[in-house]
Amino acid sequence: MVTEQVKHTSNAARGVGKVTVMDGNKAAAYGALLSRVQVLAAYPITPQTPLVEYLSQFVADGALKADFVEVESEHSSLSVLHGASLAGARTFTATSGQGLALMYEPYNRTPTIRLPIVMGIATRDGISPQCVWGGHQDAINVRDAGWIQLFVEDNQEILDTVIMAYKIAEHPDVLLPVNVCYDGFYLSHMADRVEIPPQEIVDEFLPPYRPTHQILDPDNPMSIDPLTPNELFMEYRYKHLQALQRAKQVIADVDQEFASLFGRGYGGLIEKYRMDDAEIAIVGIGSPVGTARVAVDRARDEGKKIGLVKVRALRPFPREELVEALRNVRSVGVMDKNVCFGWGTGVLFMELRSAMLGVPKPPATVGFIDGLGGSDITMEHYARAIAIVDDSANGLAHQEITWLGLEEE
Amino acid sequence: MSIKFKVDYITPIGKDLYVVNTGDWRYQRPVTNRDKCRKCGACWLVCPTNSRHALATHYETNLDFCKGCGLCATECPARAIRMAEETRE
Numbered sequence: 001m002v003t004e005q006v007k008h009t010s011n012a013a014r015g016v017g018k019v020t021v022m023d024g025n026k027a028a029a030y031g032a033l034l035s036r037v038q039v040l041a042a043y044p045i046t047p048q049t050p051l052v053e054y055l056s057q058f059v060a061d062g063a064l065k066a067d068f069v070e071v072e073s074e075h076s077s078l079s080v081l082h083g084a085s086l087a088g089a090r091t092f093t094a095t096s097g098q099g100l101a102l103m104y105e106p107y108n109r110t111p112t113i114r115l116p117i118v119m120g121i122a123t124r125d126g127i128s129p130q131c132v133w134g135g136h137q138d139a140i141n142v143r144d145a146g147w148i149q150l151f152v153e154d155n156q157e158i159l160d161t162v163i164m165a166y167k168i169a170e171h172p173d174v175l176l177p178v179n180v181c182y183d184g185f186y187l188s189h190m191a192d193r194v195e196i197p198p199q200e201i202v203d204e205f206l207p208p209y210r211p212t213h214q215i216l217d218p219d220n221p222m223s224i225d226p227l228t229p230n231e232l233f234m235e236y237r238y239k240h241l242q243a244l245q246r247a248k249q250v251i252a253d254v255d256q257e258f259a260s261l262f263g264r265g266y267g268g269l270i271e272k273y274r275m276d277d278a279e280i281a282i283v284g285i286g287s288p289v290g291t292a293r294v295a296v297d298r299a300r301d302e303g304k305k306i307g308l309v310k311v312r313a314l315r316p317f318p319r320e321e322l323v324e325a326l327r328n329v330r331s332v333g334v335m336d337k338n339v340c341f342g343w344g345t346g347v348l349f350m351e352l353r354s355a356m357l358g359v360p361k362p363p364a365t366v367g368f369i370d371g372l373g374g375s376d377i378t379m380e381h382y383a384r385a386i387a388i389v390d391d392s393a394n395g396l397a398h399q400e401i402t403w404l405g406l407e408e409e
Numbered sequence: 410m411s412i413k414f415k416v417d418y419i420t421p422i423g424k425d426l427y428v429v430n431t432g433d434w435r436y437q438r439p440v441t442n443r444d445k446c447r448k449c450g451a452c453w454l455v456c457p458t459n460s461r462h463a464l465a466t467h468y469e470t471n472l473d474f475c476k477g478c479g480l481c482a483t484e485c486p487a488r489a490i491r492m493a494e495e496t497r498e
Binding site for chain 1: 414415416420421422423424429
């Protein structure tokens with residue numbers, strides 16, 4: 001059934017691991033374990049809570065030689081990691097929704113002081129209306145705080161991306177923190193086939209972290225983040241933005257290296273699925289991409305020349321890659337599991353439109369909002385979305401933004 | 410666009426770098442009446458920029474970093490310090 005899918009092709013014998021079944025939180029915990037993190041600090045919050053339990057168990061069992069700091073809030077969890085990372089440790093935390101909101105102040109400081117911290121976000125919808133369920137709004141709301149944000153599709157990709165995230169974050173061209181964003185409940189609590197890569201091959205892929213850009217060391221004293229005068233402030237901002245742009249190449253390179261060792265690649269910044277002769281396309285992000293693959297396969301069976309582009313990196317935004325991937329299609333439908341309050345659309349829709357500005361003969365773009373507050377993005381919803389994209393490609397009247405699941409039958 | 414960097418660091422590090430010149434902010438300066446000063450050291454204790462220092466006769470101000478906040482004048486039990494407005498020469 002799957003022709004172009006690059007995932008789960010285990011032909012690199014060395015990196016083949018043990019196959020088991022686990023939920024997304026456990027996959028994230030295994031990613032941290034295999035990355036040999038040294039300091040952990042986390043506060044439990046739905047739907048990330050089991051991750052904190054798994055990590056505590058790993059440390060209690062002696063499987064993970066790390067200091068686990070049990071903090072009283074998310075503001076403290078990330079602040080503890082600031083100190084640990086400045087002292088040269090590899091660090092990990094994770095949060096969701098309100099926890100991320102409480103973390104806002106140290107969250108913004110993490111990338112500006114260039115700490116290669118990796119943090120999972122078990123994505124949860126907005127803080128209100130009161131809701132514990134899935135949605136991308138928490139991570140989306142902080143997309144421009146200067147972190148790298150990678151969104152994943154399944155539990156294997158969570159585990160693999162946590163390992164890759166350290167390699168990206170600690171790369172001397174980057175030195176920025178990375179969010180691994182995985183859908184709350186849809187991945188965090190769903191059991192899935194996961195291959196645990198062998199520790200010795202992960203060690204080969206990911207050497208220990210040795211900071212050279214800054215270190216808190218009594219023998220070589222320095223203060224980090226003192227009051228910074230105006231011109232110097234601008235210089236640091238500029239360097240930060242340059243590093244985020246350089247991360248595009250590093251994300252792609254790290255993915256290739258990972259694929260060569262472990263037999264699984266994810267395409268880097270984006271992944272193309274059945275795009276070779278596609279005339280229309282769906283663009284998606286996160287776990288809804290899994291459903292989209294099946295929807296695209298079914299539409300293909302019905303004779304539609306349709307493909308799928310999965311966005312893995314929301315930050316940095318893969319502008320050139322998306323323009324290239326969608327160069328030959330007539331219309332694109334963007335599936336957003338979030339809203340952009342300012343524009344009345346989804347965020348991915350608006351950013352894809354911006355990316356297309358100035359491109360000769362760009363594809364038409366239509367937007368879909370679905371899956372908010374834990375609601376399902378069903379096969380029927382995708383079928384409806386594909387029909388609207390088809391209308392748009394054929395010049396028929398259609399809505400610019402459709403809230404799937406809110407439409408009257 | 411060509412960019413000229415001032416520092417080699419990529420992170421804000423306080424080391425061999427700028428020290429914020431708090432003296433730049435001053436619009437008034439402490440003037441000490443050496444006859445009234447009893448050398449109790451209250452001004453030295455409260456000065457936020459550590460700009461007061463003891464002489465043989467009285468306490469005086471290092472104007473490099475004095476930001477003119479006036480804490481010394483307010484706290485001086487002998488009322489030996491007054492704040493004088495800075496004026497262009």
